[in-house]
Amino acid sequence: MERHYFISDDLDELDRVEAELESEGMDKPQIHVYSEDDTGVETHEHLHNMEAVLKKDVVYGTELGAVIGVAAAALVLLVAWVTGLPETVTWIPFVFLAIVALGFCTWEGGLFGIQEMHHDFKRFQDEIKAGKHVLFVDIDANQASALQRVIARHPSLRAAGTGSGTPAFVITAQRKWKEFVHSMP
Structure with missing residues (x-):
């Protein structure tokens, strides 16, 4: 899927845009708004706010920390093997230290990520701090014309580029989960 970004300073207009996109066959999991005005987004019927944790770089930071942790754990085990210490003390303390190094680096990566x-969305940092809102829509190739029709009806919406979107299987899973939850008695 491809992600299209748009910037607006009017949540009411974004609410109308999202309603029109949904009427064109796009699902709520395909459409999100990134805004510092979480309360304003929540008060609009159609707007789908980004989860707070996804506004931060926690996942990326944790992944980066895990990669560094794997390197640190490998270094601990390599040093132990080169020095020959496990032959006198056993491997248990070194394996434990390697596990601790991996866990600590992963945890620290997440802590660094939560601050960023x-x-x-870093390219929109100035607009967001200025009180503007970023609408982003993940579309399949067959939905591009519907997106263009809706956007053409809203000239104050400013196109802000494209990027890689959420994988289609994730959006399908979210749709099916919603259908399952709503079918429960």
């Missing part, structure tokens, strides 16, 4: 804006 998500890397996909």
